[in-house]
Amino acid sequence: MADSPHYDIRDERFRSLIVGSAALEELYRGCRWAEGPVWFSDLDCLIWSDIPNQRMMRWTPDGGASVFRSPSNYVNGNTRDREGRLISCEHGGRRVTRTEHDGRITVLADIYEGKRLNSPNDAVVHSDGSIWFTDPTYGILSDYEGHKAEPEQPTRNVYRIDPLSGAIKAVVRDFIQPNGLAFSPDEARLYIADSGSAKHEVPSHIRVFDVAADGVLANDRYFCSIDNGNPDGFRFDVAGNLWCSAADGVHCFDTGGTLLGKILVPQTVSNLTFGGPKKNRLFITATQSLYSIYTATNGVQYP
Template sequence: MSETPLYDIRDERFRGLIAGSARLEELYSGCRWAEGPVWFSDMNCLIWSDIPNERMMRWVPDGGVSVFRSASNYVNGNTRDRQGRLVSCEHGGRRVTRTEADGRITVLADSHNGKRLNSPNDVVVKSDGSVWFTDPSYGIMSDYEGHKADEEQETRNVYRIDPQSGKVEAVATDFIQPNGLAFSPDEKQLYIADSGSSHHEVPRHIRVFDVIDGKTLANSRFFCTIDKGVPDGFRFDVSGNLWSSAADGVHCFAPDGTLLGKILIPQTVSNICFGGFKKNRLFITATQSVYSIYTTTNGAQYP
């Protein structure tokens, strides 16, 4: 009986990014929908969201898994700011929050133009301290991942929070369901996933925008299409390759949009992040489980 292959190599360049002897490790199973992985190098741990169970979990090498926060207010995406603080998207609170060093929760955004946000989904922090997040409707479509409610915003937008004034501005308003997002390693482009095909007949794609003066987006164009499922969360490595979630695993795209290959995962993948001591360990959240695998590249993520 043959083993299920781990890699689907579409371009020879992919061989330079993967370790042939690496194995896929299941770190934890028991989630209802795992999301939002973020690596804390200073605390040597991975934190992620288990949205329907309304909790956040923590994994420590050689230390196992524990509950980081419960109740979590249905937190989805997470990242760290340049001071190392946890920044999270809450479906339940329909807001973006920051966890301070003493554990206090600071609300960064919960409305736009006097109306409540939909359900912030994923978030990144730019080097200037500005916070960028997506706001689809997934968290208010039912009571499974949040609280069922009506949309108050006319469109499902991507927003920027100014680091000085705290003003929330819409920087992209033409998405069906904006989802994962990440800056290129040089921060000259912002990549944003549209996962609208999960509930609509539209392409499963990631778009890329030029970042103008660090504040606005321009020159929208398609970067790639996911051929299995929809694009959700994604991250870059130091060479500018984009590693994206998909229904059959993690898809790796070259800077020119070429699909280099896939890491095949037995569950639908929701999000990823690079971590570990050298940032060469890819952490993968999927339907019920969290996996990891070592690569031969390094993540270009924040702290």
């Protein structure tokens, strides 16, 4: 395989994960800050957020891009639950919501210990139905991606919503600005990015925790660092490789945290997800645009 301008190969193993002839396709341009892509296999479409423009977008292979919801209440991260419903993190409402199959919106979390959340950022769903989300302050730092306000929570936490009771529990409290998060393919580990902010200096790293059956996290340890920009959203392929957003594109790490290579993207990448019928198409949100590129691996598909 000839080297492609789309790739920065750091380890020969990366060649088995990419398609050298695949083009980096710009599917849509016109966002102010694109985020939160989630693939709906049953509807053959991608939903993503355009936070400052107060809208959520939809892309389909046959129809291209269109507006899915506006106003969006400054939605950032999105995922799906085990019943195929859309889970969203709202900066504007400082809450986590669920869009029911009939379109109604249910609030899942907005208060913790009597105080408003900061600005929920990204979420994942465990196979037991629990919803895990990060709560940095990005959405209340200015009026650009939400409503400027002072934080009420004393720390920037990671939370778990119990699938039966709906109770909210802070599972990690010591992040500077927790951001993207994802479970390993076997759900034995939870990976969480710490991305700092304009007011904080923090190593651009991802930490990993063991996940107990009762949802308790243990054995906190360093996993990897981003060498260009900050880690934001990320996802896993079926072999356990972690594909992470960065300032210069998408960075791919093996299960031990070694950088295998990069997919180079001309705009700062915020998030990504695997989709398409075979889950081998990587959809990338990057500043103003939605991109995609086919890979030689398949993503762990969340429902």
